Amino acid sequence: MSDIMTAKELCLWYGSSQALKNVSISIPEKSITALIGPSGCGKSTFLKTLNRMNDLIPEVKITGEVSYKGVNIFDSSVDVCELRREVGMVFQKPNPFPMSIYDNIAYGPRTHGVKSKAKLDEIVERALRDAAIWDEVKDRLKKNALGLSGGQQQRLCIARALAAEPQVLLMDEPTSALDPISTSRIEELALQLKEKYTIIIVTHNMQQAVRISDNTAFFLLGELVEFGETEKLFSQPKEKRTEDYITGRFG
Amino acid sequence: MLKGKLSGKRKAYITAMRTAMLVSTVLTAALVLFLVIYVLIKGIPNISWELISTKPSYLSDKIGILPDIMNTVYIVLATLVIVLPLGAGAAVYLTEYAKNKKLVGMIEYAAETLSGIPSIIYGLVGMLFFCQFLNMETSLLAGALTLVIMNLPTVMRTTQESLKTVPQSYRDGAFGLGAGKWRVIRTVVLPGCVDGIITGCILSVGRILGESAALLFTAGFAHALNGIIDGLTSPGATLTVALYVYAKEQGEFGVAFAIAAILMILTLLINLSATLVGRYFAKRRNV
Ligand SMILES: Nc1ncnc2c1ncn2[C@@H]1O[C@H](COP(=O)(O)OP(=O)(O)O)[C@@H](O)[C@H]1O
Ligand SMILES: [Mg+2]
Numbered sequence: 001m002s003d004i005m006t007a008k009e010l011c012l013w014y015g016s017s018q019a020l021k022n023v024s025i026s027i028p029e030k031s032i033t034a035l036i037g038p039s040g041c042g043k044s045t046f047l048k049t050l051n052r053m054n055d056l057i058p059e060v061k062i063t064g065e066v067s068y069k070g071v072n073i074f075d076s077s078v079d080v081c082e083l084r085r086e087v088g089m090v091f092q093k094p095n096p097f098p099m100s101i102y103d104n105i106a107y108g109p110r111t112h113g114v115k116s117k118a119k120l121d122e123i124v125e126r127a128l129r130d131a132a133i134w135d136e137v138k139d140r141l142k143k144n145a146l147g148l149s150g151g152q153q154q155r156l157c158i159a160r161a162l163a164a165e166p167q168v169l170l171m172d173e174p175t176s177a178l179d180p181i182s183t184s185r186i187e188e189l190a191l192q193l194k195e196k197y198t199i200i201i202v203t204h205n206m207q208q209a210v211r212i213s214d215n216t217a218f219f220l221l222g223e224l225v226e227f228g229e230t231e232k233l234f235s236q237p238k239e240k241r242t243e244d245y246i247t248g249r250f251g
Numbered sequence: 252m253l254k255g256k257l258s259g260k261r262k263a264y265i266t267a268m269r270t271a272m273l274v275s276t277v278l279t280a281a282l283v284l285f286l287v288i289y290v291l292i293k294g295i296p297n298i299s300w301e302l303i304s305t306k307p308s309y310l311s312d313k314i315g316i317l318p319d320i321m322n323t324v325y326i327v328l329a330t331l332v333i334v335l336p337l338g339a340g341a342a343v344y345l346t347e348y349a350k351n352k353k354l355v356g357m358i359e360y361a362a363e364t365l366s367g368i369p370s371i372i373y374g375l376v377g378m379l380f381f382c383q384f385l386n387m388e389t390s391l392l393a394g395a396l397t398l399v400i401m402n403l404p405t406v407m408r409t410t411q412e413s414l415k416t417v418p419q420s421y422r423d424g425a426f427g428l429g430a431g432k433w434r435v436i437r438t439v440v441l442p443g444c445v446d447g448i449i450t451g452c453i454l455s456v457g458r459i460l461g462e463s464a465a466l467l468f469t470a471g472f473a474h475a476l477n478g479i480i481d482g483l484t485s486p487g488a489t490l491t492v493a494l495y496v497y498a499k500e501q502g503e504f505g506v507a508f509a510i511a512a513i514l515m516i517l518t519l520l521i522n523l524s525a526t527l528v529g530r531y532f533a534k535r536r537n538v
Contacts, residue, residue: 056426058350085429095420097439107438108428157424164428 004029010064019045021222032199034209037219043202051087088166092173094153096145104145108164131159151182171201294512297505306476318476322487329395338406346414362404371464378468389486394470406451413447446532453525463491
């Protein structure tokens, strides 16, 4: 399998405090990569670097390189909007817009110039089906999305991201605000989605990483300590620090 | 222990405080009620269809306030048309675009100060700047522009406050889908703060209706009936200015009270609509 995103010696500073230190990693496409590590170790920061959401924070300084399909995403010729369309994001807290379910899903395609009603209808239905929420909302597409339950809202946000037709889906602890049933639905969903998409998921929950991911990256204090096949990383970690973490000795 | 009796002194103190608060509540309510009822009783009998549908005539010695009503409408419209985009635009720039937070703080402080200045000073400056320096002479437009300066801080501040209530997560969501800055503002941020803009708008209308000092020097006191274009370029009195003129210069207290009653009713309607708009948006937000 080829790699779709690669980071090389990536460093990131918030003002004067360094949040990422020399991170180098290659993410294989059409697979699930889990990012684990104690809180504050830079998982979200790393994830947000991949679609340049960090650009929105003032005083962020970045060195090193991240390439997507062979193109350095920090290159001045890169269209950030296009990058974010191809590298979509699902946030920790479900954040549907205060508009109808339909308009939420159509937001991405409309942003990227799709105007035809028929085309939008088709995209909306496909995205909602892909996110396994179509049956629950098909009769209330015109209703406000804020009326959905937390778990439904998160699947709606996944559908919203899918509607922009991304290649990569970044998920930042997408289940941490959800109940166990919604959590397992989203895990199943992630497993289905990896047929078509590359998923990078931050998780606090190590069982979750084991259940769904193909590869796992362990971060500590801004460093990528170990990266490899999930099964191997959890059964025979190479690094002492990884072993300490996965056996619950800290964090 | 917990049920220990209050000492006599403490009891007397509590009773005294309660009574004092009750008395001040009753006094306040009575005062407001008296004022409203007094104005309505004195004013409503003087309101006639003829009064509000004609212009004054010296030949037949009749008074009509239609020109003043129209002038009020023109000045409200002209002021809003200018102040809303300007104030909301400034607010969007300051909260969403401006990088220099220190400068933003200074501008906010200046705006706050500006909204506390007595309106007669705006009138004076308006007269010197718009009427004389820009050669607009005494006209509704000069009055409207003066009111724009007066209301700009209000519109800007209310819009800013409501921009700040739009959750960051909406912006993140939209940026994350590849929307550009302006699209994010237009589709996600501004719709979330319409209520703030409307509140600013309603507050401004209330202030415009109540304003006399800033308009006396700038818009003048003519009672000519004009269309909106001619109206804006010629001098004219709004209802509040007309009230002042009729009461103070012509001793027409009947007409003055009629206008007062009309203004009072308008103010009540405006406050009511402000409440309704607020409720409407609060409801829409929580569906
Ligand atoms: N916007 C920010 N400004 C300054 N420091 C930040 C910001 N976001 C995160 N940090 C810091 O960067 C470090 C990594 O944070 P984060 O990536 O959120 O960790 P994680 O997601 O692994 O919990 C933390 O020390 C955090 O305090
Ligand atoms: Mg995080």
